[in-house]
Amino acid sequence: MLARLLFLGMILTMSVFSHAELTIEINKGNDDPLPIAVVPFGWKAGVTLPEDVGAIIERDLHRSGLFDPLSREDMLSRPSNASEVYFRDWKSLGVDYVVVGELAVEGGTLVAKYELLDVNTQRSLLAGTETQPASRSRFLAHTISDMIYEKLTNIRGAFRTELLYVSAVREGNDNFRYRLLKSDIDGANEVVLVDSKQPILAPTWAPDGQRIAYVSFETTRPAIYLHNLVSNERKQLTNFRGLNGAPAFSPDGNKLAMVLSKDGSPDVYVMDLSTQALQRVTNHFAIDTEPAWAPDGKSLFFTSDRGGKPQIYKVELATGYVERVTFEGDYNARARVLGDGLGLVMVHRVNGNFHIAVQDFKRKRVEILTSTELDESPSVAPNGSMMLYATKHNGQGVLAAVSVDGGVKYRLPSRFGDVREPAWSPYLY
Amino acid sequence: MKYQSKLFLSVAMTGALLTGCASTDTEDSGQSSDVSTYSEPTQSVDTSAYEREEPQVALETVFYFEFDQATLTSKARADLNAQIQRLKKTTGPIRLEGHADERGTREYNMALGERRAMAVADYMAINGIPRYRIETVSYGEERPVSFGQSESSYAKNRRVELK
Numbered sequence: 001m002l003a004r005l006l007f008l009g010m011i012l013t014m015s016v017f018s019h020a021e022l023t024i025e026i027n028k029g030n031d032d033p034l035p036i037a038v039v040p041f042g043w044k045a046g047v048t049l050p051e052d053v054g055a056i057i058e059r060d061l062h063r064s065g066l067f068d069p070l071s072r073e074d075m076l077s078r079p080s081n082a083s084e085v086y087f088r089d090w091k092s093l094g095v096d097y098v099v100v101g102e103l104a105v106e107g108g109t110l111v112a113k114y115e116l117l118d119v120n121t122q123r124s125l126l127a128g129t130e131t132q133p134a135s136r137s138r139f140l141a142h143t144i145s146d147m148i149y150e151k152l153t154n155i156r157g158a159f160r161t162e163l164l165y166v167s168a169v170r171e172g173n174d175n176f177r178y179r180l181l182k183s184d185i186d187g188a189n190e191v192v193l194v195d196s197k198q199p200i201l202a203p204t205w206a207p208d209g210q211r212i213a214y215v216s217f218e219t220t221r222p223a224i225y226l227h228n229l230v231s232n233e234r235k236q237l238t239n240f241r242g243l244n245g246a247p248a249f250s251p252d253g254n255k256l257a258m259v260l261s262k263d264g265s266p267d268v269y270v271m272d273l274s275t276q277a278l279q280r281v282t283n284h285f286a287i288d289t290e291p292a293w294a295p296d297g298k299s300l301f302f303t304s305d306r307g308g309k310p311q312i313y314k315v316e317l318a319t320g321y322v323e324r325v326t327f328e329g330d331y332n333a334r335a336r337v338l339g340d341g342l343g344l345v346m347v348h349r350v351n352g353n354f355h356i357a358v359q360d361f362k363r364k365r366v367e368i369l370t371s372t373e374l375d376e377s378p379s380v381a382p383n384g385s386m387m388l389y390a391t392k393h394n395g396q397g398v399l400a401a402v403s404v405d406g407g408v409k410y411r412l413p414s415r416f417g418d419v420r421e422p423a424w425s426p427y428l429y
Numbered sequence: 430m431k432y433q434s435k436l437f438l439s440v441a442m443t444g445a446l447l448t449g450c451a452s453t454d455t456e457d458s459g460q461s462s463d464v465s466t467y468s469e470p471t472q473s474v475d476t477s478a479y480e481r482e483e484p485q486v487a488l489e490t491v492f493y494f495e496f497d498q499a500t501l502t503s504k505a506r507a508d509l510n511a512q513i514q515r516l517k518k519t520t521g522p523i524r525l526e527g528h529a530d531e532r533g534t535r536e537y538n539m540a541l542g543e544r545r546a547m548a549v550a551d552y553m554a555i556n557g558i559p560r561y562r563i564e565t566v567s568y569g570e571e572r573p574v575s576f577g578q579s580e581s582s583y584a585k586n587r588r589v590e591l592k
Binding site: 168170174176178199201202217220221222242243245246259261266287289290303305310331333334347349354373374376377392395420421 | 539540544566569574578
């Protein structure tokens, strides 16, 4: 029944809120982005397409910060295949790469032929054909974006990933509506997963991209829920006295780290998801919270105020050995490990303001990536290139993204009051 | 604000002494303010509204804290002492909801809210309220009562509510 309701909720949501437009603000001053032209894809007359595939690819590449797409008004011609491309025209516009393509609908299936051309060598770098049901034209576009991105950067693209986040809408005095939402990584195709009058927080993905965990207060107390996105089954995992929070899946997906205060003060525990057996990982009267797994699954980073102020510590699961990891500043919290395991991203306080910062393990330097005042909840893309975080804009909670080098920032639009706690999915395809 | 609260408190205490069961008002509104999942609250429990209107006989049910602190202020202790006198005459369960302002991370604030609720619970227990009657729940920064990014807003949100 619940599953059915949820499903109904999804359909309603998809029809009411279609896709979002992004506010992209690129901070210059880093490496020059690659000048590229994504020519509007040609299509056969008489066929109506639900989406502008070329525009989606262009926005994907732009949002990555590594590309500077030529605006359509500046294009001298609109070729839809390689034989129609006059390289001199594109060279005169300062463009290094051109993407051309053609779309056709064959029996409800959308077929896209596309080609990536190098203007300077006048050669084809990539040519391919993608097919999807016509209803999945955005997905088809993101697939092509991934191909182009990987070809030109040697980094795997993350345009076919998804995003979990929480919204809170105030509906009168002391009355809120909380929603757990999922969307494509560009904010499109938003669906409601859970809708409640009680707080929802800390959504997180399992490495398989099929299961998620989060905290819901729907019983009037916090509890951790495990939710399968494929079967739409959900299960309450914890019901302990006190805090039940901060779930984090182990890299192998078999365990869930969490924070419980059932034994007195908040400590980090690890639950085996097959047996639900609990292992206590930290044991200290201070606040220990916000566990994040090291990539090898053998240790956990966590926030603790055992030294007086919140700092990041690391605990070895096998021995319980704890060491402090952050030393710069008097507030470092909610660490997430960068994909390569070479550093942490965290919330770092400077002059009373909370920013997203990266700490490099080798150089031990803290680099501040954001400049707004109440930045929190960083979540790193599976390819390590960008991260999403939550901040305030004109007094409202919004989601924003920043590249790991700080050079690119953009904000995602929100339709649902305050939005917070973005969680970037692992690779899904 | 402080004077007003003190005045309010003394009026409230006098009222409590005079009428004995004067605070049922507060308790009722506390329950209707919704901790149950899908019920509509029937009335507002904005305590500031009480203070502005003619002070009814009601005890303070919200106890405020300093930034990043979980120790009781003298004002909170005084308010709690009055509550404790009342609660000693009752036997029902007591729910303490801890809250934090929005600065800092959500899970850390969840822990801070619990610390505050525990501070109130401990104070009650030391002063003769049986521990088994008291439940603490932290909402962290998830249920603010004031919405600006100013110190006065933040101060209203750093609180423990007696339900």
